[in-house]
Amino acid sequence: MTRTVETKPFSDQKPGTSGLRKKVPVFQQEHYAENFIQSVFDSLEGFQGQTLVIGGDGRYFNREVIQTAIAMAAGNGFGRVIVGQGGILSTPAASHIIRKYKAFGGLILSASHNPGGPHEDFGIKYNAGNGGPAPEKLTDAIFERSKTISRFLIADIGLVDLDRLGFVDAGGMEVEVVDPVADYAELMETLFDFDAIRTMFKGGFRMAFDAMHAVTGPYAKEILEKRLGAPAGTARNFVPLPDFGGHHPDPNLVHAKALYDEMMGDDAPDFGAASDGDGDRNLVIGRSIFITPSDSLAMLAANAHLAPGYKAGLKGIARSMPTSGAADRVAEKLGIGMYETPTGWKFFGNLLDAGMATICGEESAGTGSDHVREKDGLWAVLLWLNILAMRGESAREIATKHWATYGRNYYSRHDYEEVETEAANRLMTELRGRLAALPGTAVRGMKIAAADDFAYHDPVDGSVSKNQGIRVMFEGGSRAVFRLSGTGTSGATLRLYVERYEPDPAHHDLDTQEALSELIAAADDIAGIRRHTGREKPSVIT
Structure with a gap:
């Protein structure tokens, strides 16, 4: 009834x-x-x-x-x-x-x-x-x-x-x-060379996957250990718990610090990865190297043809606006379309449905392809495993060669979490009011080339999405992006994204925060982050 x-x-x-x-x-x-x-x-x-x-x-x-x-x-x-x-x-x-x-x-x-x-x-x-x-x-x-x-x-x-x-x-x-696992596991078997990955594991390849007591635990246990033959214990914290074991199920360097520390240690596994609460985000760490989500997107796109599901090539690449421009250079070399969208996976849907893009990514640890219409953490990890198996190189070697070919985008995101909502809105409103006057001025010796509030014109349905994040672009390719996040539940999260392009391989081994230090200081000068928020430093740096 x-x-x-x-x-x-x-x-x-x-x-x-x-x-x-x-x-x-x-x-x-x-x-x-x-x-x-x-x-x-x-x-x-x-x-x-x-x-x-x-x-x-x-x-x-x-x-x-x-x-x-x-x-x-x-x-x-x-x-x-x-x-x-x-x-x-x-x-x-x-x-x-x-x-x-x-x-x-x-x-x-x-x-x-x-x-x-x-x-x-x-x-x-x-x-x-x-x-x-x-x-x-x-x-x-x-x-x-x-x-x-x-x-x-x-x-x-x-x-x-x-x-x-x-x-x-x-x-x-x-x-x-x-x-919940069966249909998804079968789909993964159609996309990746499970035989090649099995052979790699049989050869002694070691991996650590932290499911963070979240939803991907059963998926990792079934696919990595049962179907791919990874040793028992490869999938860790694999039982989903209502409180995620009392931890924050966010696969970043703060909440997955134990995995990061292990991967930087003397007896590190060959490859480390993690996924988040609902399984759509991923963290990728090679032995002695953290690979940013922006770089991971670019490297996956450049090597996707090594996996059976993508051997025909990519139709295009899409990234969210705050994501670094590393993937843009891959798209240019491949001669395919590159699309810059607002944050939010729903914006990729039209491009995927229209056959204009194959691989998409966001700097917030989300990567996926046209196999589904969501970002997919375990998919990204499996594609990395497929690439590692086919190239026979370490994640560090793959990253180093990629940067030598395309240049390196030093990139970082600074999150100021649970900022008083009024203060966060005041910062953004004040900054918007100054955008027109910024181009041509200099901050800490860096000249501002352009500044805008990003608006997206969907090439498929013609819709327009405005106020998607404030961009300040400097001469030479550096930029700072300011955005309020819509994923929190209390207060406001102010996100600052900073990016500097370095084409010279001789300068590809710098510490990321050190490489970006002047740009970070300039961003605070421009927006008055400390003045508006009262914060001396971000809550999280990724």
């Missing part, structure tokens, strides 16, 4: 770049999750009798909201729900299942790399039928609906056993509980 439940709107249900993210107690308010899910359904058309995919990263409150989502899917007229066993589905695996089974769309319950637990973060986002995040016009419609919603529909179907594989009748709607 379907019930119509009266409700009142909440004023704070505006989706960010990756859906709605709030603290768990916010989502635990009566009708809060139901309101947002119903606002999603009310913003869609034509889903009656269709399939909805539901899954999440296993964080606290995941199972409860999945039960609610299943009951509401039945109440709203979906014909079938596919849900991952235990409520588990990595974000890229969910994208693949939506595409493979031609589902109408999917609900992914995740707050990505943010911490989990009773007082930490939770999130819900809707992915469309192409497997990618909802486009802005849909998220805008969802927000508008959330401000006027007065009822939600829910079926009284009882609890679905999420741990038992198979089919369940839920008030006339079919629910299938599926192995």
Whole structure:
């Protein structure tokens, strides 16, 4: 039986770049999750009798909201729900299942790399039928609906056993509980040379993969150890936990410091990697070398032809605007298109669907290809393994040769987390007001060539996305980018991106922060970061 439940709107249900993210107690308010899910359904058309995919990263409150989502899917007229066993589905695996089974769309319950637990973060986002995040016009419609919603529909179907594989009748709607790993692992076998990687492991190649007690644990265990023959223990922290073991599941040099320290040690494995809460981000560290996400994108693109799934070549490369220009030089050499988009994977969807790009990447540790419509952490790690197996060189050797060929983009991101929202907005507003006067002036001996607030003109549908980040470009190719992030749940995160291009191999072994020191100081001079935020240093440097 379907019930119509009266409700009142909440004023704070505006989706960010990756859906709605709030603290768990916010989502635990009566009708809060139901309101947002119903606002999603009310913003869609034509889903009656269709399939909805539901899954999440296993964080606290995941199972409860999945039960609610299943009951509401039945109440709203979906014909079938596919849900991952235990409520588990990595974000890229969910994208693949939506595409493979031609589902109408999917609900992914995740707050990505943010911490989990009773007082930490939770999130819900809707992915469309192409497997990618909802486009802005849909998220805008969802927000508008959330401000006027007065009822939600829910079926009284009882609890679905999420741990038992198979089919369940839920008030006339079919629910299938599926192995969350199987379909994804099979897809990976079509893209990469598993035989070559197996041979590499048999030859003594050692790897450390930190799943951070997050969603990729079961995927890494199955693919790396069972299918590729990596030694037991290669996949670490592989059991997903509601609080991620009390740690922050963000694969960066702060939260994966133990892995970094090991990879810099005397007896380091050959290759180290990690993935985040929902499995869409990656960290790549070779023995004695950290490879930035921007460089990783460029190196993967330059070597992708070594993997069976990409031997025909790339159609194009896309990167988010704050990501370094390293991949631009690869695209130029390959003679293919290069696309600069706003931050947010949804902007890559049109390019991928139109066949204009094959590989995409963001500096925030997200890399992926046209095999799904999300960034994919484990995919990036497997492509690196395929390249290492085919080239027979270390990650350091591959990086050094790449920089000798293309030049090196020294690049870093400085995050100022949980800044008072008013202070962060004041900094950006003041900086925007000065943009027109900056070109032609000099800061610390560096002349500013151009300054703007990045606007993206989508080459596929003609849409325009404005105010996507402030860029200050210097003569010689250096730049500083200022942006407020949409992925946090409290306060504002100010992100400063600094980049300096160095073509001379004789200067490719500098310390990154040292190489960028003058540019970092100039960025503070220009924007007044310390003055506005009161911070003497960033919260995180990557």
